[in-house]
Amino acid sequence: MERHSDTLTPALAARYAATFDRxxxxxxxxxxxxxxxxxxxxxxxxxxxxxxxxGGGAMPHHAAFPRRMWASSALTFHAPIRVGARVERTSRIESSTEKLGSSGRLLFVIVAHDVTADGQAAVSERQTIVYREAAMPGAAPVAVVEPQTEKDWDWERVVTPSTPLLFRYSALTFNSHRIHYDLPYAREAEGYAGLVVHGPLMAALLLDLADRMAGPDALREFSFRAVAPAFADAPLRLLGMIAGDTVALHVRSSEGNDHMTAIGRLGG
Structure with missing residues (x-):
């Protein structure tokens, strides 16, 4: 189990707002x-x-699975985090399961995080990390997805994740994974077509969409799943459809392919 403590400073809040043009x-x-x-x-x-x-903190290192990706998360928002709050996080590994996928052996690790702000519950999260074997030369780990049927969306916004946006989000999260800023490495070492948009950045863009469309702290629950990589400078459509207190959310390419799917529950 890992415990960490931090403070949401005015400077961090300002940099986060600037990153998302808020x-x-x-x-x-x-x-x-x-x-x-x-x-x-x-x-x-x-x-x-x-x-x-x-591995870093609660994230274990696995020599046989040197690559990792944030595959999904399920979150419950209990209360807003106020600027100036002391924020504590407790993390623990819930399970570790090896599976065989189309790209080789995979290790699924589920990590539970409990976040408090000034001693009060703020966020509960169950995060799934997928560890993969080393990339083979010339490998291109891009999922094949079919274009999805278009609907009349209640929410829609188009964002083009620029290289500076990826850099800013890496800086905000102190994430030095090279696929987000080192183009030769992303292409040659890990086989991607370009700089990879962070999974949590796409999730944060969906949360920002809900904030813009339904107001601050609109969601009490939010679950997302990464479907396929998205790359810098390619437009992304942020989509939402409301049914009662549930919002179906998507990050979709201009060609109609899903990069991320999510479900939110209103009532935050």
Whole structure:
């Protein structure tokens, strides 16, 4: 079990708001907890991919599975995190399961996080991390997805994740994974078509969509699943459809392919 403590400073709140082209407010946006209690590995302790070589905090290191991705999360928002709050996070590994996928052996690790702000419950999260074997030369880990049927969306916004946006989010989360800023590495070492948009950045953009369309702290629950990589400078459609207190959310390419799917429950 890991315990960490941090403070949501006015400076961090301002940088987060600037990253998403929003105004600063006392109650910080949902999703800002991903920018708090970040790994603090020394530069000399980083692996060749930019991640902490020992895994970092609650994230274990697995020599047989050197690559990892944030596959999904299920969150409950209990209360807003106010600017100036002391934010504590307790993390523990719930399970670790090896599976065989189309791309080889995979290790699924579920980590539970409990976040408090000034001693009060703020966010509960169950995060699924998928560890993969080393990439083969020339491998391209891009999922094949079919274009989805278009609907009349209640919410829609188009965002083009620029290289500076990826850099800013990496800085906010102290994430030095090279696939987000080192184009030759992303292409040659890990087989991607371009700089990869962070999974939590896409999730944060969906939370921002809910904030813009339904108001601050609109969601009491939020679950997302990464479907396929998205790349810098390719437009993303942020979509939402409401049915009662449930919102079906998507990050979709201009060609109609899903990069991320999510479900939110209103009533935050």
């Amino acid at each position: 105004a600063v407010r006392d109650g910080a946006p949902q999703g800002i907890h991903w920018c708090l209690n970040t790994p603090e590995a020394e530069t000399a302790a980083l692996g060749t991919d930019g991640h902490p070589a020992d």
